[in-house]
Amino acid sequence: MKKDIKIPKVKDVYIAVVKEEHLDYKTQDWNAYIINNSDADLDTVLIVSQGMSEDKMTPPMRHTISKLPARSYAKIEYLQEKVLELNNSFKITFFEGNQMFDKTYLFRKNTINEKALQTVPLMQLKGVLVQ
Template identity: 25%
Template sequence: MIKDLPENNVTDIAVAVALEGENVQSKIFHVYLINQKNEPIENVLITSKGYGEKDGEQVKTSTLRHMFPQVDARAFKQVELIDEQTFGLANEYWVSYYIGNQIYDKKFIFLPESIVDANFIRLPIVNKPGVMIG
C-alpha cells in the first residue's frame, strides 16, 4: 500500500534560523519558512520541537504547531522565536503543505551546535544572516 503513494519530493522549500539582532546579554533569533518556488504553497502546517542531551540528561522541549493558509511564491513566513539555549539540542521542524490537491511534507533538523556564526550565510529572500536547511 505504501508503494502506491505518490513520491512528492519537496524542493525549493527551506527552514532557516536568522539572527535578528543582539545586545550585550544575548542574540535574538527567529525561525523562517522560505518558499523559493515560483508558485504559492497552501495550508502550511509546521510542528517544531527540540530534543537531545544536555548536562548528561535527556531533554525534550514542548511541541509547537504553526499554520499558515498560504505562503506566496518567493516569499517567507516568520515561524517562531528560538532561544539560543536550544542550539545544543536537535531542533526539528516538520513542514507539510499543499500545491493544488497534492500534499508534500519534509522533516528539517538542525543538528546540535549547527546554528553557529561559522555556518551563517546571507539567507535568500529573507536577506538576513543565518543558517538554512533546504
C-alpha cells in the same frame, strides 16, 4: 495500498534560522523562518517544531500558515539560546495545488551559531539554512 501513495520530493522550500535585532528590546534574537523560493503558492502549511537530545526534549510547537505566496517567507518562531544546544527539527506539511508535500528539516545541535551564517535566499539577512 501504502506502496501506491506517492508524496513528491520537496524542492525550493527551506527552513532558515536568522539572527536579527529585536527592535523593542534591543537584543539579537534567533528566529526560524520558512522560505518558499518556488514559483508556486503553498497552501495550508503545517509546521511542528521540537528540540531534542538524548536526555532533554522540548514540547512540540505547532504552527499554521494558511497561504505562503511564491518567492516569499514567513516567521515561524523565536528560538531561545538554550534550545540551540539541542537537535531542532521542523516537520513541514503543505499543499501545492492538489498535491500534498511533506519534509522534515533538522538542525543538529550547536550548528546554529555565528560561524555558520550564510546568505539566505529572498531575505536580506544572514542565517543558518537547511534545505
